[in-house]
Amino acid sequence: MRDAIFDMPAAPSGYRPIARDEMLLEASNLVFEAGGQRLLCGIDVSIRKGARTLVMGPNGAGKSLLLRLLHGLLKPAQGDVLWQGSPLTKQAMRAQAMVFQRPVLLRRSVLANLKFALSVRGLRGAERAEKIDMALTAAGLSHLAKQPARVLSGGEQQRLAVVRALACEPDLLFLDEPTANLDPASTAAIETLVLEANARGVTIVLVTHDSGQAKRLGQDVIFLQDGCVAEAGPASQVLGAPRSEPARAWQDGRLYLGANTRSINDRSRRTF
Numbered sequence: 001m002r003d004a005i006f007d008m009p010a011a012p013s014g015y016r017p018i019a020r021d022e023m024l025l026e027a028s029n030l031v032f033e034a035g036g037q038r039l040l041c042g043i044d045v046s047i048r049k050g051a052r053t054l055v056m057g058p059n060g061a062g063k064s065l066l067l068r069l070l071h072g073l074l075k076p077a078q079g080d081v082l083w084q085g086s087p088l089t090k091q092a093m094r095a096q097a098m099v100f101q102r103p104v105l106l107r108r109s110v111l112a113n114l115k116f117a118l119s120v121r122g123l124r125g126a127e128r129a130e131k132i133d134m135a136l137t138a139a140g141l142s143h144l145a146k147q148p149a150r151v152l153s154g155g156e157q158q159r160l161a162v163v164r165a166l167a168c169e170p171d172l173l174f175l176d177e178p179t180a181n182l183d184p185a186s187t188a189a190i191e192t193l194v195l196e197a198n199a200r201g202v203t204i205v206l207v208t209h210d211s212g213q214a215k216r217l218g219q220d221v222i223f224l225q226d227g228c229v230a231e232a233g234p235a236s237q238v239l240g241a242p243r244s245e246p247a248r249a250w251q252d253g254r255l256y257l258g259a260n261t262r263s264i265n266d267r268s269r270r271t272f
């Protein structure tokens, strides 16, 4: 039985080994295949309760697929996802929420988007109204509550998507490139919402290509390359003193093309 956060060599000094009961989500030997291709190669990852874990790596590395598998939106060809040590159930999925790069909003008002999400969770009346009010305030969207969500700017839509997810009080929030295409002010607003939620105890798993964001938010990092984990561990190691070539290239700002020359069928082999 594993008792450390990731399947890595000995943890570097200063990094506290994490006991198993501190794991919120664990995946072992996750394989995903589509169209006759092996897209995830047998991934082992663990998500610490209360931590901010970043999923990084180049385009097509499998970051979104990994999030969807961890959230239970996709089923693996092989491998298991455990939520607090037990198989992922519908109930466990309700303790999680996901925010996508392009916000998925109802073609209704800002208010109705929040109302609907909370109603699905069984909230009504004063309790729901209070949560809606809190969400609108947190997102700075109170003045736009009656506007159709689709007329909001990209940054406003993403803030709505984040507070709508958080209003349901998930234990874990997945965010797939939530600030791609956003300007610095909008990025800062999303990061503030994420950090505030995390300070309240919400575990965060966030995909990013943004090196500044990785440094600002990262506590643990899973670095993917070609559907495999190239390196995983504390951000101080993976981003600060990487051991794998893909993560080293990222740190140096080099374009790492090596793995792309391999054929798709080689994806099951770890060559890092």
Ligand SMILES: Nc1ncnc2c1ncn2[C@@H]1O[C@H](COP(=O)(O)OP(=O)(O)OP(=O)(O)O)[C@@H](O)[C@H]1O
Residues within 6 Å of the ligand: 034, 035, 039, 057, 058, 059, 060, 061, 062, 063, 064, 065, 066
């Ligand atoms: N349903 C599917 N069927 C076939 N191939 C798929 C499917 N979903 C994803 N892929 C492929 O799997 C690979 C990984 O996709 P994924 O979206 O996870 O990459 P990513 O790391 O999130 O990339 P990006 O940074 O560009 O968003 C890609 O080559 C993609 O084309």
